[in-house]
Amino acid sequence: GDSVTQMEGPVTLSEEAFLTINCTYTATGYPSLFWYVQYPGEGLQLLLKATKADDKGSNKGFEATYRKETTSFHLEKGSVQVSDSAVYFCALIPRGYGGATNKLIFGTGTLLAVQP
Amino acid sequence: DTAVSQTPKYLVTQMGNDKSIKCEQNLGHDTMYWYKQDSKKFLKIMFSYNNKELIINETVPNRFSPKSPDKAHLNLHINSLELGDSAVYFCASSPGVGTQYFGPGTRLLVL
Numbered sequence: 001g002d003s004v005t006q007m008e009g010p011v012t013l014s015e016e017a018f019l020t021i022n023c024t025y026t027a028t029g030y031p032s033l034f035w036y037v038q039y040p041g042e043g044l045q046l047l048l049k050a051t052k053a054d055d056k057g058s059n060k061g062f063e064a065t066y067r068k069e070t071t072s073f074h075l076e077k078g079s080v081q082v083s084d085s086a087v088y089f090c091a092l093i094p095r096g097y098g099g100a101t102n103k104l105i106f107g108t109g110t111l112l113a114v115q116p
Numbered sequence: 117d118t119a120v121s122q123t124p125k126y127l128v129t130q131m132g133n134d135k136s137i138k139c140e141q142n143l144g145h146d147t148m149y150w151y152k153q154d155s156k157k158f159l160k161i162m163f164s165y166n167n168k169e170l171i172i173n174e175t176v177p178n179r180f181s182p183k184s185p186d187k188a189h190l191n192l193h194i195n196s197l198e199l200g201d202s203a204v205y206f207c208a209s210s211p212g213v214g215t216q217y218f219g220p221g222t223r224l225l226v227l
Contacts, residue, residue: 093213109157
């Protein structure tokens with residue numbers, strides 16, 4: 001079945017370091033891909049998304065590119081801040097040739113801790 | 117203005133009790149969802165409603181019953197609560213199959 005695999009955390013970085021959180025997926029058809037962020041004690045917020053191959057999603061300095069050839073959607077940021085400390089979830093919505101479903105499938109989440 | 121709201125935010129109760137969690141969205145979306153986040157932060161869909169009609173029902177015990185009185189509300193009723201039901205429950209909404217927007221979560225603790 002459809003699934004998302006992301007790197008296990010925690011990822012601990014110093015402020016201004018470069019961030020990569022790896023995400024790969026397994027899906028039939030051509031899914032939409034998402035990164036959600038969960039700050040401590042809060043709900044999930046959409047960070048960025050991409051709906052087709054080679055699309056790049058970006059928001060708040062974060063970027064991710066939909067790579068169909070490697071079935072990946074890695075999250076990157078050039079310079080992290082303490083305020084970026086949160087749990088990051090990679091997710092997909094499956095989409096077969098008959099159209100999209102609305103079932104969001106999540107990875108296990110990666111905790112990012114940024115130290116001053 | 118809160119887009120997706122849930123009540124209560126925290127719920128502590130005894131095993132065997134029945135409880136409800138309410139969700140409301142003011143985004144005008146057609147589709148609403150319930151997700152469960154376990155203690156390891158893993159998120160999994162439970163139910164999805166589109167215009168008050170159930171369209172996704174994952175493998176969830178019958179003790180869990182969603183109810184959608186109108187397309188802006190989706191409530192979750194849980195009968196005979198068990199220890200394993202302790203989790204954070206998130207409501208979400210979307211315009212059809214578009215991006216899903218999440219509520220702040222309800223932290224349920226069953227003692």
